[in-house]
Amino acid sequence: MTAARPDVRVALVTGGGGGIGGAVARRLADEGAHIAVVDRDHEADAVAWRIRASGGHAESFLCDVSAEGAVSALVEEVTDRLGTITDVCCVAGSIRRGTVPDLSLADWHRSFADNVDSVFLVCRAVLPLMERAGRGRIVTVASGWGLRAGEKAAAYCAAKAGVVMLTQAMALDHSPAGIRVNCVAPGDTRTPMLAREARQLGQSDTEFLAEAADRPLGRIGTPEDIAAAVAFLAGPDADFITGTVLSVDGGGSV
Template identity: 60%
Template sequence: MNGPEADRVVLVTGGAGGIGSAVCRRLADHRTTLAVADRDVESAREIALEVRSAGGRAEPFGCDLSRPEEVEALVACVVERFGALHGLCTVAGSIRRGDITELTPADWRATFEDNLDSVFLTCRAAIPQLAKEGGGSIVTIASGWGLRAGRRAAAYCAAKAGVVMLTQAMALDHASAGIRANCVAPGDVRTSMLEREAHQLGRPVAEFYEEAADRPLGRVGEPREIADAVSFLLGEKSSFVTGAVLTVDGGGTL
């Protein structure tokens, strides 16, 4: 990423969710201009307003990341609005719990659309714009389950493993354009998505959280802790880091 970090423009997809909104709040500390993109545009507006109220700079954008034409239009709109694009963080994702006999083909396709196809489409649209600026930084959000399998999460594990490999392939392919691509792999994080998992499995939320905390650090993660890792990988302090997978999971994959 060329130039001072205070002048950068960063697109965050899934910017209204638990981790996405934390990323936006964290990046606002550096006076980054944020494009907060989410399928739920009203929630994106709320996050953008929160950032602006705290003295940051942010604008909301609505986008269905499963639609290639909408993703292309999103990136074009961000560049038209702000004049450039220097960074991208792909947070948007979802989970459908089940082994392969429990998942329907529609579940499988939707999980890949939300978690892997969305990353492909957004990065595909963003990379030419990053290259125009002499380079930039991409941070994708995978999962500890993209590195080690978990029970009754077959589609999610497969899709997140794809995110890891896609990120490393982009790091190889686009380094010559000055583009770095890195991946953050969270463990269980205190978000509404984790609560939805409990409901999908028919488990009491409190019991599910207690089980999720069974890891060396003895707790689940907080969205701000994932955002700290994203901020590092997007910024100049990680200027010699590309193709890395930063596991932020309290030791859950050990």
């Protein structure tokens, strides 16, 4: 097991092979953290390689973070290879667009497994380690649709609202142990998941992206926009912030 070093920041990023997760991993690596890039697909390998090629520290870990046994093994492996986990960024998630009659029970369960169970399982495994260390920072990624509902996204809205409430409940429970827990709620962001949404709705990418950009700042977000917000909440400038939900949506929720 790697000896814990109080001067080393070890950040576990779920969904680290995706658009937002990859940007979060790279941003935190640029700030000096050692990164556990976690994904259920091998895209995590490419993100970790890119970080190392830029002079950072990162290792990739293949894991379905909605599976209980896999998460327990993941946290043990990350701790063994990188040291005590100081930061957790829960970015992993999925979307299946549809109204309630459109959705199967399997769709509903998958949405909650990917978006809520993953946060619960990772945090349940890591929080005792953070409590023993007397410090820790957790940032979850919900959605603007976890704060205000959107059309044809019933399961996603419900699941992301669950992420928001789970975040705030953890902030209340674990602040006395020196652990801060916050949430970022992105608006539409230019990622492969956004393109999948367009296909689910039978729209062209061009049409879908044009509609998504109809917000006060006149554009959709980039993964780097979201990563900057995550890095702020996980960093020292946010030391007096816990239980907050930061909307990063170009004014779309105004």
